[in-house]
Amino acid sequence: MGAVDLATLDRAALVELEAQRLWRPAGLAERKFRAQGLGGPDRCGGHSDWNRPVGFLHELRASSLCNPRNLKGGHMYLRHESLIGDQLWSEMRNLAPERIRPAKSMLLRQGDPGTQVILISSGSTLVTLAGANGERTLLAVRGAGELLGELAVLDAQPRSASVIAAEPCRVHLIPAPDFLAFVHKHDLTIPLLRHAIARVREAEVVRLEMATAPVPVRLAAALGRLVQAASRRGAETVVRLTQTELSQLIGASRNGVGSAIRPWRERGWLGTEAGGGLVIRDMQAIQADVLA
Missing domain, CATH: 2.60.120.10 (Jelly Rolls)
Structure with missing residues (x-):
């Protein structure tokens, strides 16, 4: 065939x-x-x-x-x-x-x-x-x-x-x-x-x-898709990508990604891993924040 x-x-x-x-x-x-x-x-x-x-x-x-x-x-x-x-x-x-x-x-x-x-x-x-x-x-x-x-x-x-x-x-x-x-x-x-x-x-x-949205919106969209597709979803979801890799994927600078993540981390919605990944704790709050 x-x-x-x-x-x-x-x-x-x-x-x-x-x-x-x-x-x-x-x-x-x-x-x-x-x-x-x-x-x-x-x-x-x-x-x-x-x-x-x-x-x-x-x-x-x-x-x-x-x-x-x-x-x-x-x-x-x-x-x-x-x-x-x-x-x-x-x-x-x-x-x-x-x-x-x-x-x-x-x-x-x-x-x-x-x-x-x-x-x-x-x-x-x-x-x-x-x-x-x-x-x-x-x-x-x-x-x-x-x-x-x-x-x-x-x-x-x-x-x-x-x-x-x-x-x-x-x-x-x-x-x-x-x-x-x-x-x-x-x-x-x-x-x-x-x-x-x-x-x-x-x-x-x-x-x-990726072409038109502000960096926080792009990042939230990408993280949302990663969390949705993750093999294990519970109270926390680990995204095994560094901030540099995330910035490349959404067409932003590493500093831009860091600036978007900072307030979410301060509010406890996500954390960072020693190896450079992210721990997503409250994806719904992140999404609501960028849509506010």
Whole structure:
């Protein structure tokens, strides 16, 4: 079973997938939609007119940053495990043995060919995009019950983002041929592609946050997603990233991150670890503070 022939997809799904493929503005899709007399895909779902005024960006920013569901790291889509069901998820997990990957290890690298798909059994990961000068931008946080790298396998294109373990992870590394055979056998191609489109939409919301929001809002959003995806959530959640690494992920200076953290630490909402990580004690209070 080879990669998916995108020509067999319905027109709307193909245009939208192509528009989102490389985490970039949908210039090609815009031209196609205009040529067909259609509206363009709205970044938060649905469709909208491509000629809407610049104020639309402010509306999107407001809907993203002022929505506690987004700041808490809430998903705009189901996890893969919920999408395909417990039985098929268990069968897919059995396609490859479980392996342990340490925190901060590179699981997938941007630009590499899609030779395997990663199934996450436990732990959380960071999906990042590398810029021309080597800077990293946080696109999403993924946790247990998710697949990583499936789009590069489905359409036989290089990986469009990197994935780094945010904490120790238990994963299954499924070879591309086995994954494609499984997807074909159970008619999962269209559900997985639509799921991938929803994930890219979420990533665009995150990118807008990183480009426009104040540092405390960006940091709270990133921490919220990390806490939401963490394998262990109790009274405290440990985020095993240094302030320098957090600053790189949200596109801020280390001093800016330190200034944002200081009042939260003074109020007891978070603490710092000797190794440079953060201990999140009251994520709800942090989110409420940036939205006040």
